[in-house]
Amino acid sequence: QPGFPGPPTTQLRATTTPAAIGLQINAGNSTVRGLVVNGFTNGTGISISGGSGNTVVGSYIGTNVAGTAAVANQFGIVITSSNNTIGGPTASLRNIISGNLAGVRLSVGTGNTIQGNYVGLNAAGNAAVGNSGGGLDIFGGAQGNLIGGTSPGAGNVISGSRMNIVFLNAPNNTVQGNIIGLDPSGTTVMGSNLIGISLQGADDNTIGGTSTGARNVISGHTTFGIEIGGTSRTVVEGNFIGTDITGTLARGNSIAIQVHASAPDSNRIGGTAAGAGNTIAFNSNGIRVLAGVSNSFLGNSIHSNGL
Numbered sequence: 001q002p003g004f005p006g007p008p009t010t011q012l013r014a015t016t017t018p019a020a021i022g023l024q025i026n027a028g029n030s031t032v033r034g035l036v037v038n039g040f041t042n043g044t045g046i047s048i049s050g051g052s053g054n055t056v057v058g059s060y061i062g063t064n065v066a067g068t069a070a071v072a073n074q075f076g077i078v079i080t081s082s083n084n085t086i087g088g089p090t091a092s093l094r095n096i097i098s099g100n101l102a103g104v105r106l107s108v109g110t111g112n113t114i115q116g117n118y119v120g121l122n123a124a125g126n127a128a129v130g131n132s133g134g135g136l137d138i139f140g141g142a143q144g145n146l147i148g149g150t151s152p153g154a155g156n157v158i159s160g161s162r163m164n165i166v167f168l169n170a171p172n173n174t175v176q177g178n179i180i181g182l183d184p185s186g187t188t189v190m191g192s193n194l195i196g197i198s199l200q201g202a203d204d205n206t207i208g209g210t211s212t213g214a215r216n217v218i219s220g221h222t223t224f225g226i227e228i229g230g231t232s233r234t235v236v237e238g239n240f241i242g243t244d245i246t247g248t249l250a251r252g253n254s255i256a257i258q259v260h261a262s263a264p265d266s267n268r269i270g271g272t273a274a275g276a277g278n279t280i281a282f283n284s285n286g287i288r289v290l291a292g293v294s295n296s297f298l299g300n301s302i303h304s305n306g307l
Contacts, residue, residue, distance in 0.1 A: 007123060008058060011065055014039040022073070026050035036060045038071035038099075045073035045100070052083035052111075057093040060123065062100035062131070067123025070099025076131070079142075080108040087117040089153030094118060098129035103161065106170075108141035115149050118184070120160035120191065125184040128160030128191025135161040138202075140169035148177040150213035157184045159220075160191030167202035174206045177213055179245065181220035181253075186245025189220030196253065198227045199234060208238040210275035217245050218253070225253035225283065229260050234267045237276040242283040242305070250282035256305065261292035270300040277301055 012022050012035055020043035023032065028051025037045035037059065045061050048054050060067050061076040076097045077086060086104060087095050095117045097103040103119045106112060118125055119135040135158045136147060147165065148155040155177035158164045164180050167173065179186050181193045196218040199205060207226065208216050217240045218225045225241045228234060242252040257280065261267060269287065270277045277299035280286050286305035287297065 007065070007067055008034040008036050008060055009065060010034060011036040011038070013071070014041070020044070021047045024049060025054050029053040032056045032059060034058045036063070036065050038062055038064070038073060040073040042074060044075040044078045046077045048077070048079045048081055048084050050081055052081055054084045056086050056095060057088055058095065060096045062098050062103070063096055063122070063129060067096050070129050073100045075105050076100040076103045078105045078107065079112055082109040083111040086114045087156070089116050089151060096121070096123050098122065098131060100131045101133045102137050103131040103135045105137045105139070106142035106145055107139040110144035112145045114147050115154040115156060117156045119156055119158040120164065121157060125157065130160035130162065130191050133162060134166045135164040136166070138167045138170040138173055142170050143172040145173045147173065147175045150177055150209065150211055155179060159183065159193060161193070163195045163198055164193060165197045167199045167205060169201040171203045171205065175216060176209050178216045180216060180218045182217060182244065182251060186217050187249070189251055193221040194223050195227055196221045196225045198224070199229065199231045201230045203232045203234065205234045207234070207236045210238050210273050215239055217243070219243060219251035221253040223254050224258050225256045227258050228267055230262050231267060232261065232265050236269045237271050237278060239278045241278055241280045243279060243281050247279050252282040252284060254283065255285040255288050256280045256283040258288045258290065259292050259295060260290040261295065263293050265292045266294045268296045268298065270298045272298055281305065
């Protein structure tokens with residue numbers, strides 16, 4: 001729907017059940033723009049299962065046409081191929097991926113980019129329309145993918161879902177520049193966030209970075225900001241965990257970071273390079289280590305956390 005003046009108005013909606021897939025893309029270099037895809041409660045709104053270079057932009061996945069309330073798909077977008085793009089750095093490219101059981105599921109593929117989207121919010125970004133399971137699920141066959149980015153507008157706002165980002169046995173992915181748990185301004189907690197980022201058996205991932213643009217803000221979660229379980233060689237650096245976007249106001253998590261990893265571990269929280277330290281503040285608990293070996297905690301600013 002090129003050139004539409006505002007929110008998308010063309011709707012692809014399941015009216016009978018069961019309906020497995022709303023739109024399935026098996027070819028490369030296809031573009032989905034300006035669609036509302038909803039109501040596929042027994043399946044997937046958009047399935048990208050073949051080819052590469054596919055793009056989904058300017059669409060509402062799992063909400064009504066106004067982008068204000070859930071009309072759920074079971075899975076909003078499922079990706080099982082490589083080098084696809086969901087969203088982009090400008091408002092016209094932003095997708096609203098909300099109200100589903102799971103917002104985006106990456107289960108196979110490399111080189112996919114998810115950026116600039118609202119995941120778990122309404123179209124205005126001022127209220128939660130949570131994905132009831134997970135906002136982004138990245139599973140074992142998905143590696144080398146980018147969630148967000150360091151350039152202006154590349155970060156997603158991922159909030160309001162039970163588990164905002166989940167990695168399960170998925171290595172070598174990068175999460176940078178996102179606001180997780182708060183509204184787009186980075187100041188207000190959105191919805192009932194349980195976990196910000198959960199890494200389970202997900203080795204060699206990078207959360208944040210040493211530049212300001214790489215910083216994630218991970219705040220307002222009722223259990224963990226970041227949970228690291230059974231995971232080795234993952235780096236968490238340069239993030240604000242428990243604060244607003246300025247790093248000065250309290251938007252705490254219950255536990256900022258919990259580590260219950262297993263050998264060979266060697267996860268690194270913070271670092272000695274300029275900008276590598278995380279700011280971990282205003283949480284009920286700062287860092288909790290339940291199990292693990294050879295994990296490093298370096299250069300972090302840890303303060304005003306309760307005991």
